Amino acid sequence: MNKITKYIYSAAGPILSIIISLIFGAVLIALIGKNPIDIYTKMFSDTIGNSYGFGQVMFKSTTLIFTGLAAAFAFKAGLFNIGAEGQLTIGAFASAWVGITFVNFPWQIIIPLSLLAAFIGGAFWAGIAGYLKARFGSHEVINTIMLNFIAMALVSYIVNNIYLVPATIHTPEISPESVLLRFDILTGMFKGSPFNLSFPIAIGACILMYLIINKSVLGYRIRTYGFNPFAAEYAKMKSGRIILWSMAVSGGLAGLGGLNFVNGYKHYFELGLSENAGYIGIAVALIARNNPFAIIPVSIFFGILEYGGLTVNTLVPKEIVTIMQGIIILLIIAVTKIFEKKFKVKTV
Amino acid sequence: MREQTANSVSVQLIDIVKSFQAGYNANDHVNFSAYPGEIHALIGENGAGKSTLMNILYGMYQADSGKILINGKEAKFRSPADAIKLGVGMVHQHFMLVNTFSVLENIILGDEDTFRFDVIDMKRSKQKVIELKKSFEINVELDDISGGLAVGIQQKIEILKLLYRNAEIMILDEPTAILTPQETEELFKTLAELKNSGKTIILITHKLGEVLAISDRVTVLRRGKVTGILKTNQTSSNELAKMITGRSIESQVIKKSAGGEKIILEVNDLYINNDRGSLAINGISLIIKEGEIFGIAGVEGNGQEELAEAICGLRKISKGTINIAGIDDFKKSIAHIPANRHKYGIVKEFTLEENLILGREKEENFSNGWILNNKKINEFSEVIIEEYDIRPENSKALMEGLSGGNQQKAVAAREMTKNSDLVVISHPTRGLDILASEFVHRTILEESKKGKAILLISSDLSELLKLSDKIAVMYNGRITGELDPKSTNENEIGEYMTGLKSNKR
Amino acid sequence: MKNFLLIFITIFLFTSCGKKENNTVTDKSKIKVGLVFDVGGRGDKSFNDAAYRGLEKAKQELGIEYEYIEPGPGAEREAALRQFANRPDISIIFGIGFIFTDEITKAAIEFPDKKFACVDYTYDSAKTLPPNLVALEFREEEGSFLVGAIAGLMTKTNKVGFVGGMESPLIKKFQVSYEAGVKYVNKDCQILIGYAGVTGDAFKNPGKGKEIALGQYNDGVDIIYHASGVTGLGVFEAARETKKFAIGVDSDQNDEAPGFIITSMVKAVDVAVFEVIKEVKEGSFKGGRAETFGLKTNGVDYAYTEKNKNLIPQDVRTKVEAIRKEIIEGKITIPVK
Secondary structure, three states: OOHOOOHHHHHHHHHHHHHHHHHHHHHHHHHOEEEHHHHHHHHHHHHHOOOHHHHHHHHHHHHHHHHHHHHHHHHHHHOOOOOOOHHHHHHHHHHHHHHHHOOOHHHHHHHHHHHHHHHHHHHHHHHHHHHHHHHHHOOOHHHHHHHHHHHHHHHHHHHHHOOOOOOOEEEOOOOHHHHEHHHHHOOOOOOOOOOOOOHHHHHHHHHHHHHHHHHHHHHHHHHHHHHHHHHHEEEEEEHHHHHHHHHHHHHHHHHHHHHHHHHHHHHEEEEEOOOOOOHHHHHHHHHHHOOOOOHHHHHHHHHHHHHHHOOOOOOOOHHHHHHHHHHHHHHHHHHHHHHHHHHHHOOO | OOOOOOHHEEEEEEEEEEEEEEEEEEEEEEEEOOOOEEEEEEEEOOOOOOOHHHHHHHHOOOOOOOEEEOOOOEEOOOOOHHHHHOEEEEOOOOOOOOOOOOOHHHOOOHHHHEEEEEEOHHHHHHHHHHHHHHHHHHHOOOOOEHOOHHHHHHHHHHHHHHHHHHOOEEEEOOOOOOHHHHHHHHHHHHHHHHHHHHHHEEOOOHHHHHHHHHOEEEEEEOEOOOOOEHHHHOHHHHHHHHHHHHOOOOOOOOOOOOOOOOOEEEEEEEEEEEEOOEEEEEEEEEEEOOOOOOEEEOOOOOOOOHHHHHHOOOOOOEEEEEEOOOOOOOOOOEEEOOOHHHHHHOOOOEEEEHHHHHOOOOOOOOOOOOOOOHHHHHHHHHHHHHHHHOOOOOOOHHHHOOOOHHHHHHHHHHHHHHOOOEEEEEEOOOOHHHHHHHHHHHHHHHHHHOEEEEEEOOOOHHHHHHHHEEEEEEEEOOEEEEEEEEEOOOHHHHHHOOOOOOOOO | OOHHHHHHHHHHHHHHHHHHOOOOOOOOOOEEEEEEEOOOOOOOOHHHHHHHHHHHHHHHHHHOOEEEEEEOOOHHHHHHHHHHOOOOOOEEEEOOOHHHHHHHHHHHHHHHOOEEEOOOOOOOOOOOOOOOOOOEEEOOOHHHHHHHHHHHHOOOOOOOEEEEEEOOOOHHHHHHHHHHHHHOOOOOOEEEEEEOOOOOOHOOOOOHHHHHHHHHHHHOEEEEEEOHHHHHHHHHHHHHHOOOOEEEEEEHHHHHOOEEEEEEEEEOOOHHHHHHHHHHHHOOOOEEEEEEOOOOOOOOOOOOOOOHHHHOHHHHHHHHHHHHHHHOOHHHHHHOE
16 A cells, blocks of 8 residues: 555544534534534634634644644553643643743743743653653553642642732733734734744644654654563663653643643633643544644644534533534544554554 | 365365555465365465465455365355364464363363353263374373463364364464474374374475475465475475575585684573562573574473573573673673564564664664664665565565564564674574575574674574584473583483483582 | 434434524614623523523513523633624623633723623722723622621531632632621631632532532531532532531522522622613613622622521521621621632
């Protein structure tokens, strides 16, 4: 099978399942007495049909690219990072802290500093889970879930008790120099939407992940360990180090996701800003088969789902939209597996 | 052999085509037939399509086109269960026994006829097995627990399993690869009994000696095509080898005399536990000098693997010392061809070239310590493919797409070209065809000529005799015999292997 | 598989043909209201539902039309407000909850032609409100103080409890003023405090609410006041199970566990929503100001109806009414932090 047909086959699974799930969703909408065609029309015209809606979609997608990369990176080492939600929160807060604290720094310094803070914050948090696994063998799924709870509580405590603007749920604003500008200000397109410069950073992160995984010694070792830990042992690779590094980079990528909201949109840290992006990122990575470039379109698709759900919220109860989203994810995973079996397509 | 007419053909495969990747047929219009009361050898290089063909015959794969006739009638197998219903069964290289079950339980396990009103009719089943034992002179204790039994016995259980299911056509996949000479002899006796009772035996093998010794006819496959169907008594080892490889080969390996005086590996009073925590190595000492090939013989599971792993730093030592000359941190640079290649030696999801740098990724040639030098890796891979004749000749081919023999060549190539004074090799030619085996043997000798010390673990005694400067036999975690390959033979080694003889302690 | 598809498609055709709704035709003369709920969303039997009642009442009595959105946390609030603001047919937009303060201010500035109203708006006297935005504030501390007094007077174990949703200054205000109310009438009474979490989700986690409440009841508490949105439904469940008492919040929650809910601290969110819509209809809407609802104007109160009358003894009622008077007259200062 040549490369192109292979790509077509591996894309066919997700596309087919999207079609099936749209039919399924139509039935669901019909069952609650609404016209599915009206709903879908509205959903698509309000998301990808106009530049404001598309900006909203891209804003949602940006965070998902980061969390998708986070899940995918850990998957490469055979690790399940459920903790992107917490890592993102820590990263977002770290970036906000930099923006609030170093008020006098020019953007040339404070933007890289914010990036670094977000990355290190997330990396540190995921690194704890990695360390616990490497040192004591405790399962990373449990570690990351627990650390999610701790991250939420910790950040909330700090915000509530130290940084809170009274009678809100957010911190003071970051310095204007640390703002990642919005595209509507820069280009006049996507008017009113919070789509911002975090997006090119997300694309950069995809390229970075591709390079680390495919071109570096570390990536080679991560993949070896992910595919066959016995071979890694045989080849004298230090499994503990691999676990720690892959979790840290994974968490760092999730942490960068915090920039989108903090530096790109609200310009402060707000409790609850993660919006479950950490969990949706896992689905993104699964469907994109951990391919850093496939993560971009898949994230945009989820962005459409997420924002599309909001646009039809006046017509369809929120629960129905959530159910539909869940079904779509399940279907995509199932249909993709069927395709994989039937046509023996596999992407590494 | 019985009178053979077209009617009495028990197996007929007609024009079988099977392809796993576009453009290459693993079986390319293959015809094959076998008669009742015949031992039919199926030979060919690794990747020639032997396993594929037999997997089609016993229902594991479905052919893309072509027909299967069993006793003249067309059969369609969708699973091995379909095949066994028509009397076609296979004994695999890796046995499929439940270790905690008794021999009898393993034999009757999963057979539908065993049940009467949903209850196992033990008495009737046992009676049937006893009769089978008697008529084919197969000697096993039905009440023993299967797990601890020798491989030869386990193989007999597998054969009984097929007989119990009334198999008339029996496929054996390299049945002698892991047997001692004595066990091999017994197996051949059993096969002769089966043949005499009118069964059809199909034997997949690499060993031409065996082909000539017990088969009636031979079918040779090369690159998915049949290159010859011969009567065994009308052919020779040379002719077969030529048909297999497509060219004549020099089978003579020139052995050199043992090398220098410098001690490379010194193992002193070593004790090692196995995975279950009991003693696997029970006080072993040995010395290997530069340029020396030190062979270790033994029935598998007598501590050879644990020894190899300990030397390579993969297993904890409970007592004793291992010293390797010139290497402070010996864990780093020992070349090691592991016995379980699938588990340790390769990453099947990787490409060939990625596998060729496994464990060597930080070498100067392949990276600057951080970034892989893909160009150099590719160049290295192209050279290796050429030198070791690895197929397909494609550095980017996924490892899982390679045949077992080619995977092994890749592992051997990687380890043999590694800069290490000591090479630990387990079963270097297991599953390899003649050409590849000769090649690996030559490589081992060449490397030892360069002064490398080689620890060679193998259950192929002819291989050990051919290559080794010294042979030690391991039994129950001890070295029970040290023999000079020039003055010993397979039978004597076999006696040490089974614990009948000992010249130490 | 084929059969499945067939069935789906049949159902699909049936329902979609049969129930085609005429939701595109709108009467231009009618006022259309857009309302964005707080995180808890509709069905919290409390705060958001109170706002919904206001909408319904306006529809019945003023003949308006409305649409609503239930957004998630984070960026969705602003997107939801904008969605309404971009619609030419919608003239007034509500944000329900203090959490909308920033977003609705921004939206009001960006869309000067639309009218905005925000329940529980955090009013900062240093900043001026946009002229098209009205802030609706409630003195929950006054109501909480009163239900605190009721709890303090009625406890038999001398131990009462409080269950909060998300740990935040706003809910802290409920807690502190409630504590003050308890102590005002019963100095020695012990008060146990519990919070369901630190994120917005803490307002929609009845399981957690029940867990905390059961813990407090087991420690000897016999009355719990909750300020936790949907989470409070779990508190009621615990009350019913252990046959203890609870106090509702925002709406009169008596129906959730009749006989076990002594009273509720009622915030007249419905009244506030209704009043604003009425002003819009009558053309008397005036933005750029804050409107405060307290005990004085019955903007907050405790529920005392036919349904729960018999749960509150007459002497308690008398004492609490006296306290109400004192608060209105400014004789009691209620702590909020």
